[in-house]
Amino acid sequence: MSKQSETDLRYHDMGGLPAGPVERSEHDYALWEKRVDALMVLSTSRGLFTVDGLRRAIEDMGPDAYETRSYYERWIYAVNRNLIEAGAYTPDELAARMEAVAARGADYATCSRAAEPSDA
Amino acid sequence: MPEITVRVKTWPSHGLHVRTPRYLRGKRGVIERELGRFPNPEQLAYGLPAPERKLVRVRFTMAEVWGAGAENPDDTLDAEIYEHWLEADEG
């Protein structure tokens, strides 16, 4: 029923679909990834949004994001989206802060230092 | 306790967040256990008030889920399904 498939395209819903061998890759999580996880844990504990809100935002990124973005890249996208929706901060606050963060240096360690008064 | 047979609704997701996997829709299974009531994730996903709904574990045979394509028809698949996705099995 093609009409149904058009209204039912949810890429994450992959049970039973064809796929190749399980590549048993593992990696230990980087600090920035753990921080994304912690942002999620703390935001939900504060009632700002729920894990279902996180999943919904990830699912709405579409198939391309699933194939090209890493797990915690999808998470920070979804965490940010839910926090904006919850009114935790505004889009312009985010844009200005991301610009300021990127201007601090070239790598994560340098740019993730705590904001100092000169950044304000 | 007699086995209760249920059927998963064939509703499409309509592009929305649902927790009923596509591969189980329209399949018949038996209630393995009742789990209590939980806020409806289809509401939580959009930041909306989420009345609690009954959640049950349904056990399906691989033969039911995959038909002739089942690897071993007697193996089983259990999943948690919310009550509004289930209907009584009319046989």
Place this chain on the structure above:
Amino acid sequence: MPHDDHDHDHEHVHHEGMSPSGHPYRADQDEPLTYWQTMEIAVRELLEEKGIFSAAEIATAIGRMDARSPADGARVVAKAWTDPAFKARLMADGSAAAAELGCAIDALKLVVVENTADTHNVIVCTLCSCYPRNLLGLPPDWYKNRAYRSRVVKEPRSVLAEFGLALPDSIRVRVHDSTADMRYIVLPARPAGTEGWSEERLAALVTRDSMIGVGLPHAAA
């Protein structure tokens, strides 16, 4: 700013080489800053400045994450192997029984599924990556990736064989898809030849994969 100027020493603990578990760390600190890392820093700083939570709370959350490992699940399994009353409580209410051993399951419910002489259980989350992280720590990459999630519900025996676990037809496979508010852990069968062993010695036999259901515990040495 000069690279030696910041005081985040902990960010360099994992700077290079292999982790204690023998896996490479993902490129992180010394690669060019990515768009998504920039977003993480910005979001974290905004939330801290607005008083929603503090930097210390982030550090505490990460510490809690780091402290969890399959050793927690292994303690629960070993206790169930040696204490029939605990096992009965674990099967009836996994969350409450795990909490007795100091493993909080938070708001979620833990369902324990037991391997027996004729049943083998395996866990998956086809819709996302639900995982008993309170008992096993963060999930391995393969658990979250397409191949495992797509295939294990349809061809569990083939997938288990790829993990080195060939099951005879006489053993029934039960796959558990974590679709909602439950989290699952497999209680593997106690290895033969371990009569009289202490909980601690038994726990050392329990692997992470045996609690996901893609492996078995180590055999008694």
